[in-house]
Amino acid sequence: MTSPADPDVLAAFERDSFVVLRDAITPDVRVAARDAAERLLATDTTTGRDRSADGKDGFRGVIALDDAFLPLLANEQVLRAVIALLASTNLHLLSSNLIAMPSLPQGARRTIRVPERHGWHRDMAAANRDLGTDRVPRLAIKCAYFLTDPAPDAGFTMVKPASHHESGPVTVPAGAIDPPGAITPDIGTCDVMLFENRTWHAGGLNSSGHTRLAVMMQYGYRWLAQLDDPAPGLRARSDLTAVEEQLIGGRDRHADGSIAPETTGAEPLRRWWQHLSTTPPRSP
Numbered sequence: 129m130t131s132p133a134d135p136d137v138l139a140a141f142e143r144d145s146f147v148v149l150r151d152a153i154t155p156d157v158r159v160a161a162r163d164a165a166e167r168l169l170a171t172d173t174t175t176g177r178d179r180s181a182d183g184k185d186g187f188r189g190v191i192a193l194d195d196a197f198l199p200l201l202a203n204e205q206v207l208r209a210v211i212a213l214l215a216s217t218n219l220h221l222l223s224s225n226l227i228a229m230p231s232l233p234q235g236a237r238r239t240i241r242v243p244e245r246h247g248w249h250r251d252m253a254a255a256n257r258d259l260g261t262d263r264v265p266r267l268a269i270k271c272a273y274f275l276t277d278p279a280p281d282a283g284f285t286m287v288k289p290a291s292h293h294e295s296g297p298v299t300v301p302a303g304a305i306d307p308p309g310a311i312t313p314d315i316g317t318c319d320v321m322l323f324e325n326r327t328w329h330a331g332g333l334n335s336s337g338h339t340r341l342a343v344m345m346q347y348g349y350r351w352l353a354q355l356d357d358p359a360p361g362l363r364a365r366s367d368l369t370a371v372e373e374q375l376i377g378g379r380d381r382h383a384d385g386s387i388a389p390e391t392t393g394a395e396p397l398r399r400w401w402q403h404l405s406t407t408p409p410r411s412p
């Protein structure tokens with residue numbers, strides 16, 4: 129049996145450092161997530177709030193803040209690709225991050241996405257610092273859902289194609305705000321863009337007049353720490369699937385709470401993958 133992941137998707141990712149999965153969510157899921165995002169942003173909740181000096185607002189750990197985000201947790205089309213790209217089912221969710229990027233005020237002087245602060249980066253800055261950019265392997269896949277509509281000026285995430293093969297630091301020519309070859313991928317309303325920790329990327333320029341809303345779901349190996357706050361309420365729920373329980377951080381434990389062998393907690397995704405294919409995610 130062949131891999132459950134689409135070989136064209138995997139080939140595009142290996143070549144380009146990113147791939148767009150078409151129609152990964154339904155319009156209903158998207159609208160519900162957008163409504164939830166707008167509700168959350170209108171509150172003065174500070175738990176998990178992620179406001180940055182560049183005017184962005186948002187939350188980390190959104191799947192625990194509103195059930196409307198839960199359908200993004202175990203999206204089957206996404207999981208097939210993520211498991212194949214990380215060659216493992218020993219995965220969990222590192223972060224679910226809502227990002228609201230305001231539109232740049234007309235005529236105002238920009239303070240972000242200027243040559244001194246171009247915003248291009250690789251994720252997992254701490255890993256890059258600790259190990260060196262040339263030694264960091266693929267550790268995580270980020271899946272970007274856009275809840276507001278695409279347009280050339282909508283500020284969707286930009287990427288530098290094939291940059292996961294580059295081992296040097298991010299370089300943007302003096303006076304420029306983008307590295308040569310940077311693009312804004314063509315992402316439709318219900319699509320999701322996957323990129324990895326080594327992919328150079330930056331938020332685009334939003335001059336659309338509307339706040340851009342995105343949810344970034346980042347999956348990585350279970351031996352990497354989760355970035356979001358622990359969500360005991362979510363963990364205590366009885367209506368999640370076993371795969372969802374693994375992804376939110378199920379540990380290597382027996383049902384009675386005693387310690388189980390390493391990777392026991394990855395059994396749900398392992399079983400799900402085996403149900404789809406006899407080909408293991410990593411070739412022996």
Ligand SMILES: O=C(O)CCC(=O)C(=O)O
Pocket residue numbers: 227229251283284285286329330331332342344
């Ligand atoms: O807001 C964006 O488009 C970019 C987000 C980003 O750079 C990140 O999640 O690391």
